Amino acid sequence: xSVSTAAANQSLCTPLxxxxxxxxxxxxxGGEVTYAALDYAASAPALQRVWDDVAAYAPYYGSVHRGAxxxxxxxxxxxxxxxxxxxxxxxxxxxxQVIFTRSTTDSLNLLASVLPxxxxxxxxxxxxxxxxxxxxxxRVTYLNAPRTPGEAVRTLESxxxxxxxxxxxxxCVTGASNVTGELWPVRELAAAAHAHGARIVLDAAQLAPHHxxxxxxxxxxxxxxxxHKLYAPFGSGVLAGxxxxxxxxxxxxxxxGASRKVARRADGGVDVEWHDSAARHEAxxxxxxxxxxxxxxCKALTEAGFDSLVAREQYLIGKVRDGxxxxxxxxxxxxxxxxxxxxxxxxFVVDGWNSSHFAAALSAEYGIGVRDGLFCAHPLVRTLLxxxxxxxxxxxxxxxxxxxxxxxxxxxxxxxxxxxEHVERFVRAVTELVRDGARWNxxxxxxxxxxxx
Numbered sequence: 203x204s205v206s207t208a209a210a211n212q213s214l215c216t217p218l219x220x221x222x223x224x225x226x227x228x229x230x231x232g233g234e235v236t237y238a239a240l241d242y243a244a245s246a247p248a249l250q251r252v253w254d255d256v257a258a259y260a261p262y263y264g265s266v267h268r269g270a271x272x273x274x275x276x277x278x279x280x281x282x283x284x285x286x287x288x289x290x291x292x293x294x295x296x297x298x299q300v301i302f303t304r305s306t307t308d309s310l311n312l313l314a315s316v317l318p319x320x321x322x323x324x325x326x327x328x329x330x331x332x333x334x335x336x337x338x339x340x341r342v343t344y345l346n347a348p349r350t351p352g353e354a355v356r357t358l359e360s361x362x363x364x365x366x367x368x369x370x371x372x373x374c375v376t377g378a379s380n381v382t383g384e385l386w387p388v389r390e391l392a393a394a395a396h397a398h399g400a401r402i403v404l405d406a407a408q409l410a411p412h413h414x415x416x417x418x419x420x421x422x423x424x425x426x427x428x429x430h431k432l433y434a435p436f437g438s439g440v441l442a443g444x445x446x447x448x449x450x451x452x453x454x455x456x457x458x459g460a461s462r463k464v465a466r467r468a469d470g471g472v473d474v475e476w477h478d479s480a481a482r483h484e485a486x487x488x489x490x491x492x493x494x495x496x497x498x499x500c501k502a503l504t505e506a507g508f509d510s511l512v513a514r515e516q517y518l519i520g521k522v523r524d525g526x527x528x529x530x531x532x533x534x535x536x537x538x539x540x541x542x543x544x545x546x547x548x549x550f551v552v553d554g555w556n557s558s559h560f561a562a563a564l565s566a567e568y569g570i571g572v573r574d575g576l577f578c579a580h581p582l583v584r585t586l587l588x589x590x591x592x593x594x595x596x597x598x599x600x601x602x603x604x605x606x607x608x609x610x611x612x613x614x615x616x617x618x619x620x621x622x623e624h625v626e627r628f629v630r631a632v633t634e635l636v637r638d639g640a641r642w643n644x645x646x647x648x649x650x651x652x653x654x655x
């Protein structure tokens with residue numbers, strides 16, 4: 203390491219403390235090693251700060267909104283204050299609503315359920331299935347994968363200009379690809395959408411954990427993201443943005459909490475007056491701990507400072523990309539090219555290797571957890587691999603046996619809790635596997651490659 207590189211490394215912030223950082227796992231070759239969690243794009247480990255906050259609250263757990271007791275009042279305050287924290291984290295406008303959901307998928311399905319009649323949705327084929335598939339009751343225009351950010355904007359502008367009849371429209375776009383990690387030109391796409399009378403929702407599942415997301419600065423109408431990618435536990439998500447379509451629709455779920463008044467009619471039916479607030483789409487007892495954990499994660503990331511977090515992540519991205527570039531058999535997947543700005547998500551294929559076999563060897567022989575398959579973004583991965591984006595494929599490992607070619611890829615992803623050693627071990631493992639081959643025999647079981655025993 204050069205003096206300048208060492209100095210730059212010393213100036214970077216240390217990794218944030220996460221759960222599982224000291225977990226050891228067995229290796230098939232013998233012994234144990236500290237687990238290297240490099241699958242942040244699927245689920246990031248919870249921050250220790252988040253876990254501590256949840257543990258401190260847990261003894262005071264109580265039902266929210268409808269309880270008169272002290273613990274219920276405390277839990278209600280915590281729940282609603284968490285809404286304020288998330289709104290501040292996202293830079294929400296004064297009249298925006300923050301609705302708590304189960305995940306990004308749930309958030310976008312909620313938004314799909316409130317679209318005005320005859321609304322047309324525009325979505326690129328490059329989207330994660332969470333934002334590609336919810337629009338089943340709308341007219342949907344799927345846009346081909348662009349090869350530059352400028353092409354993305356031009357493609358959207360052309361599609362919006364051609365739409366007939368002219369009515370309500372929604373654009374759905376990712377902030378950062380869950381396959382390539384590349385940042386999308388969200389601000390420019392929002393401007394194009396608004397210029398043609400459309401609204402835009404940002405899938406920030408992969409963006410929010412890595413970069414600040416400001417609704418007003420980006421000028422988007424809604425933002426959706428998941429807690430489990432933002433260093434919080436599973437089971438919570440957010441849809442935040444404009445209230446009018448949300449208030450004008452039937453509740454996403456019907457039940458207690460969403461209703462303000464319910465009365466029987468003389469004819470035996472039921473009249474219901476629904477809330478106009480976020481509660482309209484939050485029926486049932488909410489996931490208070492999940493909501494609080496999201497708010498805690500928002501505070502932790504804000505206090506750590508995104509400038510420092512981004513700088514350190516870019517350093518790790520450079521280490522991984524330089525390491526992979528030194529292995530000729532490795533091909534990194536990209537839409538926008540090597541110079542495109544990105545977050546810590548990198549997908550690749552290895553000549554002569556089945557992706558499931560390679561991922562299994564990383565796990566069994568090096569204690570490294572990555573993801574292989576199509577990453578719930580089938581059309582995009584198939585486009586990047588040069589196959590037909592319209593062909594079907596399973597969301598997971600292929601049926602191909604070790605050594606057989608498969609139309610799948612390997613994804614390594616990391617973030618605020620990743621130590622240098624994890625990415626260094628990953629680069630070394632890739633180099634050794636390509637150079638020397640696997641040290642263990644593997645077989646296919648239920649569609650996955652596993653160590654033979």
